Every structure is written in C-alpha cells, then in structure tokens.
Amino acid sequence: MRPDMPTASDLSSHLGYWLRYVSNHVSHAFALKLGSCDVTVAEWAILRELYGDDHRAPSHVAHKLGLTRGAISKLADRLIAKGLATRTASASDGRAQTLALTAGGRRLVPKLAALADRNDAEFFGHLGPKQRSAVERILKEIVRIRGLKSTPID
C-alpha cells in the first residue's frame, strides 16, 4: 500500500463485495451440476417455488423471487418447452394465468434438491450448525427487511 493513498474506506471491508464473490462461485458450481439435468439456476428457483406452492400466478412467482414479470415469463417459456411446467388461463379473469409443475417437473425437483444439497455441502459443509443457522437467519432477515422496504419491482 502507498502511504499517500486516500483510504477509499477499507476496500476489503465491503460485505457486498464478498457476498457477490462467494455467490458467483457457489452459483457457478451449482449451474454445472444442474446442467446434467438440463436446468439452469434461475429455472431451478422457479421449479422450487412451484413445488411447494403450485398453480401460482406468474406475478406471484415474480414477487416471491424478486424478479420482474417479464423475466418470469421468459423463464416459464423455457420450463414449458422442457415439459417441466404448464401455463393455464384462469377461468374467472381473462387476463390471469397460472403456473404449475407437470408430473415430470414434480419428479425432477427432489433430484435437483439433492444436487443443491451437495453443492451446499461443498461450500458450507465446514460451518458448524450454529454458524450455518446464523448465516441463514441473517440472509433471510435482509430479505425480510428489504422486502418490506422495496418499492414494487416494476
């Protein structure tokens, strides 16, 4: 370091930086695993969402995942093309649609979840249960706080 250099705060201290660094690598490793099932990380997020909460409006999924409706629309197209999900028009509201898993999609989710388990173990397996749950709690807390604060996404 140069003694005459402005500190620029402490460059190594931004949590966002390390979060992005680690997240990029965790997601990339996971993407390689999911690739063996021809599914991407973003697709997995939707499958996972629909698995617990089937027949949902695209806008609901968008809100849950923190994405725009346009993004969900495109991802849903891919899932449908792969035979993993369906899109159904609502009977009561001509504008509304519903997303759901096909039988194949539903069967696939536990397999993908096993890959997610393995990926998690590779990156976080060394953490003790207390550390692990502390991280999980902190992340979910941020989502909660930001979720309340956030203006509608589009």
Added chain:
Amino acid sequence: MRPDMPTASDLSSHLGYWLRYVSNHVSHAFALKLGSCDVTVAEWAILRELYGDDHRAPSHVAHKLGLTRGAISKLADRLIAKGLATRTASASDGRAQTLALTAGGRRLVPKLAALADRNDAEFFGHLGPKQRSAVERILKEIVRIRGLKSTPID
C-alpha cells in the same frame, strides 16, 4: 404443503439459494449507484483490485477475482476506453502485459468506495458489529478454502 409430497430435502434450507437471492439484490442496487459514475460492478472490482495493487498482470487480476483471463481482457478494454486504466507491454517478457490505473481512475476509486459504503449500509447496516464481522469472516473463509481447492480456472 401436500402431505404426500416427497421432502426434496428442505427447499428453504439451501444457503446457496439465499446467498444468491441477497447477492443479486445487493449487486443490483449497487449497479444503480455505480451507474451515476458510468462504471459497472465488474469494472469496480477491477478498479478496486488495481487501487491497492497497481501494475498487475491481467492473469494476476483474473486469479484474484476468480475470473477467466478472457473476461478480464474484455473488462480491461472497457476501463481503458473510459480512460480509467492503462495496459502496458512488459519489457522483459514479450507476452506479458500490465494493468494500472490512470490518475483519473485512481481519483475515482474513493468516490466509488463511498457508494459501496452506502450500499453496504443499506443492506447490512442493521447488523451489529459482531454479526457483521462474523459474516465477513465466514465469507472470506469460504474463499480461502475454495481458493486452495480450486483447479486453475482455465
């Protein structure tokens, strides 16, 4: 939840999932702030790297940031086009290059760091100092462990 549904491990328990969720939002919010200085998040990572460790080989930067040389090459092009960095041929090795900040680039880093500070505060400001340093330690530890394990990136 459907009582007959296979558990698929616990879908809400993948740290990688929450990490990606939070990281995406933190990075997006940061990108909006950096946009006011016409800098992207990936460009910031390089500027930040060169600020503390100037005149570095692209391959060194790639290794530090966990990216490929091709990715650095493209990002460096953009930084050079913006007048924030320079690329210099090595005298001793005809293949080697060196990246460094321009005076303007060096002046810009503290401003960007202030934006990073602000972004961090928005997302992590509610954490106590102990929580904060715990998260930081855990993230850096993962980088350390994975760094040792990882095969060269290309």
Added chain:
DNA sequence: TATTGTTATACTCTATAACTATA
C-alpha cells in the same frame, strides 16, 4: 510445447419499455 493474452462466439440472467387483452 507451454504460457500470456486477445478475440470470437455463445448463453444466461435480468431489466426497461412497449404492447395486448381484459377488467
């Protein structure tokens, strides 16, 4: 042959904005 870097190509991810159809 091995290494440093660049370039060409291709995808995913995601947003914004315009648009369609319905309410």
Added chain:
DNA sequence: TATAGTTATAGAGTATAACAATA
C-alpha cells in the same frame, strides 16, 4: 384507466475455445 401478462430490445456478466505471439 388500471392490471396481468407477453414480447422486443438491450446490456452485463461470464464461459469456452480458438488463436497469435513469445518463451
């Protein structure tokens, strides 16, 4: 007019692989 959803467009981010120059 407002809302649900789709589509068009665009750009960031990144990888892989082929390539050129040098060692």
